[in-house]
Amino acid sequence: MPIFKAPVDDTLFILNDVLGLERYHNLPGFADATPDMVAAIVGEAARLAEEELFPINLSGDQEGCTRHDDGTVTTPAGFRKAFDLYREGGWLGLAAPEEFGGQGLPYTLHTAVGEFLSAANMSLMMYPGLTQGAIAAILEHGSEEQKRTYLPKMVEGTWTGTMNLTEPHCGTDLGLLRTKAVPNGDGSHRISGQKIFISAGEHDMAENIIHLVLARIEGAPEGVKGISLFIVPKFKLNDDGQPGEGNGVSCGAIEEKMGIHGNSTCVMNYDEATGYLIGAENKGLSAMFVMMNEARLAVGMQGLAISEIAYQNAANYARDRLQGRSLSGVKAPDQKADPIIVHPDVRRTLMTIKAFNEAGRALTLWTALKSDIAHRSGNEQERQAADDILSLMTPILKGVLTDKGFDHTVMAQQVFGGHGYIEEHGMSQYVRDARIAMIYEGANGIQALDLVGRKLAMNGGRAVMALFKEIGDFCEGNRGDDRLSGYTKALKKGLNDLQAATMWFMQNAMAKPDNAGAGSTDYMHLCGLVVLGYMWAKIAKTAEDKLAAGETAQADYLKNKLITARFFMERILPETALRKARIETGADTLMALDAAAF
Amino acid sequence: MPIFKAPVDDTLFILNDVLGLERYHNLPGFADATPDMVAAIVGEAARLAEEELFPINLSGDQEGCTRHDDGTVTTPAGFRKAFDLYREGGWLGLAAPEEFGGQGLPYTLHTAVGEFLSAANMSLMMYPGLTQGAIAAILEHGSEEQKRTYLPKMVEGTWTGTMNLTEPHCGTDLGLLRTKAVPNGDGSHRISGQKIFISAGEHDMAENIIHLVLARIEGAPEGVKGISLFIVPKFKLNDDGQPGEGNGVSCGAIEEKMGIHGNSTCVMNYDEATGYLIGAENKGLSAMFVMMNEARLAVGMQGLAISEIAYQNAANYARDRLQGRSLSGVKAPDQKADPIIVHPDVRRTLMTIKAFNEAGRALTLWTALKSDIAHRSGNEQERQAADDILSLMTPILKGVLTDKGFDHTVMAQQVFGGHGYIEEHGMSQYVRDARIAMIYEGANGIQALDLVGRKLAMNGGRAVMALFKEIGDFCEGNRGDDRLSGYTKALKKGLNDLQAATMWFMQNAMAKPDNAGAGSTDYMHLCGLVVLGYMWAKIAKTAEDKLAAGETAQADYLKNKLITARFFMERILPETALRKARIETGADTLMALDAAAF
Known part of the structure; x- marks a missing residue:
């Protein structure tokens, strides 16, 4: 039988030692995130993951979700109870604003515990996961009334949320979408159309489901410039804010899919369902x-x-x-x-x-911390x-x-x-x-x-240059440190490959965008290798510093970090050279065949 | 809905043009394999694959096999009929000796059509696939009587075969196996034990199933030196050679597995089943x-x-x-x-x-041709x-x-x-x-x-040296050919990496076998890259020669080959350098952690 133990020690080492979370106590919400508090929260999440979510993971896969003739959906045995525990623990609102019932703690901490919970039961965690996304959109683009109406219930998990983007003929290219919205005259719209692949589209674990639906208002421009975002609740709200009569939205089918059987991936049918515009007309994409x-x-x-x-x-x-x-x-x-x-x-x-x-964990938390700083710094x-x-x-x-x-x-x-x-x-x-x-x-x-088409060029390449500088400075700053030279040397080599590939794009992809497309996946992985290598270098430095400071309780743990860092530098990071070489071959051979020749 | 079209043109191009099958007409069975005959057989296999096997592939996956309470197994709808057609077409015996009812045609041809049939329906093709293996073992190690008794029915596909190796505690390490054989005194043995993961172990498509079972004769030495191979028919044979009463062998369960649902992967229980030794006592492993x-x-x-x-x-x-x-x-x-x-x-x-x-196809057929030569050359x-x-x-x-x-x-x-x-x-x-x-x-x-532990060292490295020489000679022999220099240069670079990695093993793995194990998977892929590159170089030469000779009907096809060859050399083959670099890091870092630290 499968086993699972949340990697608590590793997470705490990254949060406290590698990232030094305490140094950010000036950020809102971070003052409460003392090492003791962090350890308590992470430990409690580990318990929930190991004892409640994990034991129903395999059975949830085998049982799957069941759609009944009336369009209702039953989740696998144990999912409701586990979700209740998750909700009662306040996990959904861990990092949400306190004014809507959240705890306002760092998003970094939310991410740390999210890994445990998703590892234990990915399908189950998708229900609150989609809710998080919907909360974020309403927080940023919703009116004050919309926030007051929906957020408290969503933050506590009594209601869940969904994202309705995809249609049968339209996935990546949202400009093609056909779901339409007709004004009712009272500020609301009637939404009609079909959406597919809607995760958590219908289930039995919440009192209401708040669908966020992309649709085209009658007469709107073609393409992505005519798309608006709507809130479409499964049950319309009564005047007291409680779910009342049903809306014109129903689950038409559950997809038979390769995995995540515990999550109900729905075909959602909208038939003149009442929807409420969120954000500006035709600006749905930004929301x-x-x-x-x-x-x-x-x-x-x-x-x-x-x-x-x-x-x-x-x-x-x-x-x-x-x-x-x-x-x-x-x-x-x-x-x-x-x-x-x-x-x-x-x-x-x-x-x-x-x-x-281990480096992926550090990278995830490092990035989550950037998100906290980006949203909370003064x-x-x-x-x-x-x-x-x-x-x-x-x-x-x-x-x-x-x-x-x-x-x-x-x-x-x-x-x-x-x-x-x-x-x-x-x-x-x-x-x-x-x-x-x-x-x-x-x-x-x-x-x-x-990454290559938008993020690289953003603000004249400011972001990527800042990243190169940060990693370059780290290598330079530790160059004289014999303990770290093995790591920094390998990292610098990887960084050189990344910089050369970036330069190649600058010189070859402006005039010929296919050269960017041809190297895009290799470039993404080249970046990944280098930032993971950077994480290992930071971890190695932390471990060496702690060992030098006489740390004994964790000595074996820290020495193992150094061995694993060395392994990464020896075996994994050298892939940067191959990625760079592939990028530099460009698009010519790639694009030479007629489509019919495939 | 899925589509499938057997790659007939590509297969014929490889057989006729790249490998020049006609040049081998002196080998037994090859005289009949004229281009016309080959085209007819390949075409007929394509029809069988596309029209009969492929349409029941997806449905076979969805339906799976059903074990009934009496231990019988029903295969998915359509499998019986499709297997009948396969059997009636004589496909199972295509390359089998004529004296046992086969057609004695090249194994190369058998392999060529096998690709089509397996692509169309891998699960279905496993039933005759396992039979092929059992036929090969009986052909090489069976007594004359065993051959006469079993082979004609197996070659025609009226009976199928299986391989029974694995037990719950014993997969790779067959020395651990426990299934036991007790002499009956009449030359036969009573076989008792449990085997798992037995593909095609029980089904409804054959009149009898001939299980080849590894077991340990009472009192035999421990480990792999005490293992013998037995023929255990599902139904014992009457004096007239027809299946009679049941034997003590039954399917205890069908495994719930990730894929190949159309094939019945069985737990097989042997309870004093009558078995017949094949080959010598305690020499089961070689058979x-x-x-x-x-x-x-x-x-x-x-x-x-x-x-x-x-x-x-x-x-x-x-x-x-x-x-x-x-x-x-x-x-x-x-x-x-x-x-x-x-x-x-x-x-x-x-x-x-x-x-x-395309290179994989060439490599498969090139290797199959080696098998024909190894078995049939005078x-x-x-x-x-x-x-x-x-x-x-x-x-x-x-x-x-x-x-x-x-x-x-x-x-x-x-x-x-x-x-x-x-x-x-x-x-x-x-x-x-x-x-x-x-x-x-x-x-x-x-x-x-x-590969690294046995095949490399075999006969003082004779095989790998021959391979290096063949590829090296090809590069050398075509060095002056401007049309091919791009391909041969890239191939030579890959070959150099392979030779250097081989040399590294010679210098570092003899005294420290963990260095061989640490690089084994990278070495296998390094070899694969180089031989696939060699196939592309051969294909490119063939294409250039045909174009130079004024070939027009296939001109686009041949030019596309050259583009694809270039792509392989530019994008895929350079991976050899990474593989070599990984091999040369050796085992030290890899083996440094305590088992408990994982």
Whole structure:
């Protein structure tokens, strides 16, 4: 049977030691996030994840969601109770504003516990996850009345939210969408159309579901300039603000999909449903992007989370499974065979995932901290600098952590041999669940295009230059430190490749945009490698400093960090050269064939 | 809905033009394989694959196999009829000896059509696939009587075969197996024990099932030196050779697995079942390896096959799906959006898979031809040289074609965006089906170890030296040819990396075997890259020669080959440098952590 233990120590090490969360006590909400408080919250989340969410993960996959003839949907056994516990614990509002019932704590902390919860049960956590995105959009673009009407219930989790973008003929290219909105004359609209792939579209865990729906107001311009965003509640609200009569919105079907069976992915039919415009007419895309950006960071975190639970199970199996003997001599003479963790190829697998997860965790929290600074700092310059990095990192986190996270579930499954292919061990579920993260909230190819097509050029390249400077300064500043020179040398090499690839784009992609598209995915991964390498260098420095300061309780833990950092620098980071070489081949060969020749 | 068209033209181009099958007319069975005959057989296999096997692939996945309370198993709707057609067409015996009812045609041809059939329906083709392995073992190790008794029915497909190796506690390490055999005194044995993961273990498509079962004869030595192989028919044979009373063998359960739902993967219980020793006592492993090697080539081919069908569907979708506009200007002005095949990142995906599939096909057939030469040539030296390459290539084909084949199903699925995650489009099935090929018949980590631990050192490195010489000679021999210099230069660079990595093993892995294990998977892929590059160089030469000779009918096809070859050399082959660099880091960092630290 699968196992899961939330990586509490690692998370606290990153928050307290690597990122030094205490240094940010001046930011609103951070004063409460003392190390003791952080440890208490992280520990409580670990308990919820391990004891309540994880035990119903595999059964939720096997049972799936059921749509009944009346369009209602039943979630798998145990989901309601677990969601109740999540809601009662106030987890949904951990980082939400206090005026709407939240606790106003750092988003960084929300992200840290989010990893545990998503690892334990990704499908279940998608219900509140989509709600977070909807909350963010209403917070930023909703009217005061809309905020007062919807946010308190959503922040407490009594109502959940959804994002309704996709239509059968229209995914990435939202300009093609057809769902229409007709004014009722009273400020509201009648919404009609079909949306597909709507996660958490219908279920039995909330008193109301607040759908945020992209639609085109009659007579609006064609394309993306004619799209508006609407709030469409499942149940219209009575005058007292409580859910009343049904609205013209229903779940037409649940999709049969590869994974995340515990989440109800719905075809949603809107038939003159009453909707309320959020933000300005025809400006729906910008409101939608608030949800999207929030969601993209969360999806990157999912990639990490599933990689973590898959890794833990693989490591556990590798320690237990007796098969064959070590190449370097018998290791367990009292057993009929050695545990397979003695085999270098199994080690390679485990080290590869471990080195990714630990740096991925640091990267996720580092980026979440940028988000906190961008939203909460009183200093305009600080806010802007943080927002630059946040914007730049969003597609990288989403694309790289989900691509690699998926790869790692496959590698972890491989450790189990034939047993990994059997559903009862859970490894198949991790692969199938992790697969969606590469697709939704903008397929990873779109993330790569967002990175090279928009984020690189943003404000004359200000963000990427700031990132290069930060990493370059780190290498330079620690150049004389013999303890760190191995790490910084490797990192500098990776950074050089990244800078050269960036330069290549500047010289070759302006006049010929296909050159940017042809290298976009390689560039995204090149960035990912370098920022993960940067995280390892920071972790190594933290570990060396703590060891030098006489830290003994955690000495083994810190030494293992140094070994894992070395592994990353030796085995993983050198991939930057290949990525750079591919980018520099450009688009010519790639685009040479006629479409019919494929 | 999914589509499939067997790549007939490509297969014929490789067989006739690249490999020059006609040049081998002196080999037994090859005289009949004239280009006309080959085209007729390949065409007929394509029809069977497209019209009979493919239409029940997705439905077979959705329906799966059903075990009834009496232990019988029903295969998905349509499987029986399709298997009847396959059997009636004589496909199972295409390359089997004529004395047992086969047609004695080249194994190369069998492999060529096998790709089509496996692409169309991998689960269905596993039933005859396992039978092939069992036939091979009986042919090589069975007594004359056993051959006469079992082979004719198996070659015609009236009876099918299985391989029973794995037990719950024993997969790779067969020395641990516990199934026991007790002599009956009449030459037969009573077999008792439990086997798991038995593909095609029980089903409704054959009159009898011939299980080949590894077991330990009472009192035999411990470990692999005490293992024997037995024939255990589902129904014991009457004196007239027809199936009679049941034997003590039954299907205890069907595994719930990630994919290949159309194949019944069984827990098989042996309860004093009558078994007949095949080969010598305690020499079961060598007989088993005959099945294994045959099966490993077939599994590599499956990796290619699923990559091909996934590719075709992705290419088709990319031509049809309208979404967004080309970066280099509108391409379909009369449509609301361009087909997504205009986007470089979609091209990158398709070109990557295409470049792999076409070289993978050439490599599979080139290796199959080595097998034909090794088994059929009258010249001892030729046989040995071919067998060397065949032995060396077996783990490479199995490991690389299934690792990459799986990766490519994932890439193809990504082209579909969210639609790829929905079961109805079939892309999820390809991913789930392809996944098993990395695991069964020896997980790919075992293939890599077989390569570096046994195949490299075999006969003082004779095989790998011969391979280096063949590729090196090709580069040297075409160095002066301007048309080919781009390809040969890139190939030579890859070969240099491979030679350097091989040298590194020689210098560093003898004294410290963990250094071999630590680099084994990278080395396997390094070999794969170079031999695939070699295939592209051969294909490019063939294409250039045909174009120079005035070939016009196929001119576009040949020019596209040159473009795809260039893509491989530019984008894929340079990965050799990364693989080499990883190998040269050795085992130290990899092995440094305590097992408990994972």
